[in-house]
Amino acid sequence: MTSHCKDGHGGVKGASGSLWCCLNALCSSQGLASEEAALLDEIVSSPLRLEKRAVLYEQEAPFDSLYAVCTGCLKQETAVNETETLLTSFWLPGDLIGCDAIGLGRYPATVSALETATVCRLPFARLEALTQRLPRLRRQLQCTTSRARHEERIILHQLLSRTAEARLACFLLVVSDCFHRRGYSPTHFRLPVSRNDIGSYLGLTQETVGRTLATYQSQRLLRVNGREYQLLDLAQLERLASSTGRRQKRP
């Protein structure tokens, strides 16, 4: 996992690295014709570099662009009160940031880099103009975002009635799956997220996150070293993740 962007990959000949990331983000790797890709390439910015803790955009800023993650990891936080901010998303390579702002006119959250990251900017106005001419692209984009929303919804509802064990397993599997779909190892990855951030995403304390990871480790389900994760028993993790409810009711 040294380089996230892959040149000349994705079935579109001659696609630049940044284009490849955008295609991924927009279409979940379902191919577009070369001509369509070429048109898309024209409106994609060259990769933008964000240092650790740099802010991609602030909550309430006017919406004008989507961003495709090329490398690195970002987090999204929404301030709901003066006192409370919610960590509502992590963004990994291949993810499309900003979809939740479409229709709102403003970004509903602040997005910042957890480590050095590169993203490609997609000016939304130009993207929309493009989808007018390319109905296939429009459909793919809509399908991708709808599916993502639905999945997130389901996961959040599942988490609500689950133990810390199941929540964390669920989370790790989502991350694993995300890496997998983008062509990286589903079992060995670096996740540059503090225990505290994982905790606030899952509604747990950092201590519980740490302890649960330790438990997993002692059960040989995975190995953790700081923020390096190696999943050893995906099958068992899935079983844990989908174990209904807090404890098993007996019939």
Next chain:
Amino acid sequence: MTSHCKDGHGGVKGASGSLWCCLNALCSSQGLASEEAALLDEIVSSPLRLEKRAVLYEQEAPFDSLYAVCTGCLKQETAVNETETLLTSFWLPGDLIGCDAIGLGRYPATVSALETATVCRLPFARLEALTQRLPRLRRQLQCTTSRARHEERIILHQLLSRTAEARLACFLLVVSDCFHRRGYSPTHFRLPVSRNDIGSYLGLTQETVGRTLATYQSQRLLRVNGREYQLLDLAQLERLASSTGRRQKRP
């Protein structure tokens, strides 16, 4: 709360009861011009009656229509396994059902009536054709659904790290607000939802839901009689709902 639909209301002269409900659902009561309303009226079906436990549509059925709730209450459930189904939404008068299917091609959940309900069907193809000609309507529809999605997201993330007390307060306030926005009493309403269903929506057991309601009642925050709710102290409920975390960390 005997009649939910209001005739000749909403600033659009001569709007039928069903049209009024759809306007509400589509535009959050922000007025459209009379001509626009008239066009919308043409594609809205007359109210459809659903008996208790009747299914509006099944999960996986092909998507073709949105539905605006005129009266009654419905619930939405998604089956994720053979073993597990999640209760992901309740639908009250003025809500627009089916938006989560846009872009997916299929309904991602089963929706059924909790009590006798009436809904208006909005064939999506005709609605889309209409929005081609009425950009204002398109924008309003998009804005309404985006806002709803964002709010749901935020609420779910809030619930994740809250106690049963806060979850229930949050839930009651959302319901109250929904009724309020549609012109009903925010403090006195019938919510024909079993404790069990509230529990699975909030990730709690029915016992906890019942006990928490009892606690509220003993604190004079509300009165419950079966499924009739009377909120007595909205301010305190809001305080409870937004009390961060499980317990208050002391600085």
Next chain:
DNA sequence: CGTCCCTTTGATTTACTTCAAGCTCTGTGG
């Protein structure tokens, strides 16, 4: 080298689930 942040580990407390029993409604068939 020392400071700060992140993480781990331990002890205690508490909120919620589980299990169980009884109670209130509603509808149904004798």
Next chain:
DNA sequence: CCACAGAGCTTGAAGTAAATCAAAGGGACG
């Protein structure tokens, strides 16, 4: 009309998962 079944709701007692509080160890970075 009453008996009775069944679902929904309530209440109690016990157990457990996770939060809280506290303290100490490890890295990164100035």
